[in-house]
Amino acid sequence: MPELHMSRPQSFRSESAFRIAWVALAPLRATTPFQTVAVSFWLIDRGGSFTQVGLAVALPTFAALVGIVLGGWLTDRSNPLRLLLWQNIVALCIALTLLLSGRMEQYSEVAVIATISVYGLVNGLSGPAARALTPRLLDESRYNFGNSVYSSITNLATIIGPLFGGVVYSSAGFEWCILANIGALLFGAIIMFVLSVRTRTSRVLADGAGEVGFIAGVTAALKFAVATRWLLVLMGVDAVIDVVTAGLFQTGFRALSAPLGGSAVFGVVMAAYGIGAIAGAWAAGQSRGWGLKAFAVVMVANIGQAPLIAVLPIVDVGPMLFMLVWVGALNGYANVVYMSFVFSRIPASMAGRVSSLLMAASLSLQPVGIACFGAIVDVIGVVNLFLVCAGVLLVVSVVALVLWRGIKSQLRLEVTDGQ
Template sequence: MSTDSLPPALSRSVLKYRDYRLFLLARLLVTAAIQIQSVAVGYQVYEITSDPLQLGFVGLAQFLPMLALILPAGDLADRFNRRTILLLSCLLEAVVAAAFFALTVFKVEALWAFYLVLALFGVVRTLSAPAGQSLVPLLVPPEHLSKAIAWSSSAFQTATIVGPALGGGLYAVLGPEAAYSICFVLALLVAVLFGMMRVSMAPRDIKNSTAFQRAVAGIDYVKAHPIILGAISLDLFAVLLGGATALLPVYAKDILQVGAFGNGLLRTAPAIGAAVTGLWLGYRPLNQKTGAWMFGCVALFGVATVVFGLSENFVVSFVALIVLGASDMVSVFVRSTLIQAATPDAMRGRVSAVSMLFVGASNELGEFESGGAAHLVGTVPAVVIGGLGTLGVVGLWMWLFPALRKVDRLSDVKAGEEYRSA
């Protein structure tokens, strides 16, 4: 049954499921911790070096472990209890926060030490990402999946509103030690929440296949379904080119001159737009011309990136980042729903791993690309060129993936089937 045919009261009842409520709270808190930590690390590294290229290496240090481990992590999510994987990942995140706290307290300024801890953080995120994405369909009935994903995305974006502002404020008033302490406590609390969940999944022993065959099965599945491939690759190249957020410390300190607290506010702005859009989608999911909406919003993402890149006014920059986040949220919603709806549960971990590889490349590798481009041609030209590149990608992908552009209702996409536009 489609959620669109359900009565309004029933369509909003996704929050009545206990494990899903625990998952939402856990996602909210762990994302806030990650955002607080990211703001603190980025600004701390830039204060030590005053070199935007080093911000690029912050992203690269997190991406390389993902590149190496994400496919095996997807295999783990399909074979073992996803809740347990997430619980262990939170305990490792507490170790990461404690390590950053130690580096700060002992006044370590050797960048290799920061990059080493960031690499460990990349390992933690890699282990947790496929399990987290593929856990949601186990928490709610299929008819509630699109709304569950929308609420989950909204919780994520709400945390990215609170997290950066809190991280910037803590850094400015109490120093990075306070930010890392909060991250440590939140990670332990989230581990407790996952421990309270009752959902379980029997371990799957996939016979007659090697670990390598199981790991690459997700790639084969994505290749066989061009709609999924088009959605995640569009996000990859659009955000890879339009990764303005990686350079926010440069804008906050040198261009807009608003300091550490202003840096936190700028990091919050995209999340404001995304959270509001996510809440709206939670109540009113896209019911028609979904593919066209996705492409239009990615184009708007590129325009907002150009405006931000050229702005020297804090208010204009803040509003541009809000629009950027709102438009990106539509792409996230469509991509996430497509992946879960078009993939059988036995494959969800591995397909989610492929998606996270693309997302990680667009975010962490995008940070490296933005930092390197800013080092070579300057910060403002790098951001503007990236935004224009995003617009070019939209046009090219509309031509390469016409079936994605013609997707009407997300409920028409079924697991294991290739969608054919009318």
């Protein structure tokens, strides 16, 4: 077995650094959607086509996939705080370029789309690094807390980012949207510089792990995921749920809101779910961990969502919003327990790469769910769509629990880097 090298700072110092890092990351996560909003409406105001608007949204998403995979590899090779520092600096330069380009009449729409796509790639680097702050700065007993912070801030940014981005664009224009993002990047870079100098992150690396090339590193993570049965089952369940969730959010909830008031109701629907998700993540963060029971807890939370999802289209608005809060809470709780379980059972030297695989799989499957569910609504209607989603969620979770009985013994052995 390769020799292991460990260096962990005192818990108080690590947790303080974790909290400060997320103080810096929170405004950045909230203002990053400002760029997409600003560029989309900038293109429309200049008379650009909706094809260009679609590219301005789609290309940064695909670029982020590449950035996420690359970010996972870089995270396992380095201090995630230092990686976030350089990511902020590079993103700041790109945002400044975008600001200047928006003010230049001769700057082409194609160049603006290319610039925001490069920003998407660089922004993707931050995903695995931000995830890795939990296992690299916190003790295992605080993983639920760390993942709840990640989940809560991400969910909140998803709700308020596009909302406030639209408000800023309509009231102040393109420049102020980009300036808000630039301010967050500058603030984040300063904080990450101070933290990267003053804080030592824990490192558990086998000899030579820091010299593993990109292709070899990603391949090793894929082989590990395939060879680890419990992780493979979790990833399979997560993939199916990502397809269902993306389809419900972007297609199902819109179809549900259309006869009730359209876009205004859709915003309230998403807010109800988001509030529940934040509350669920916070509740999970207060617990010390479920140990081997975490797998079953995640599946039971998924099963609990199924009946609520099934009846959403057939109840009045008030009960529907109430149930959406609970659906969000169960999902938020499950997500935190899920990631804490993964971090506590995988080699620390693969935390970044495994996180990047999970994030990349989720992001790449979302368009599949959105496209498929749109076609399904046209064929079977909204009520049947929600019944199908609930059924899929229920069946997949029950099957996972059955499989869990056969692989639980594997997790009774402590996972180490040499295995």
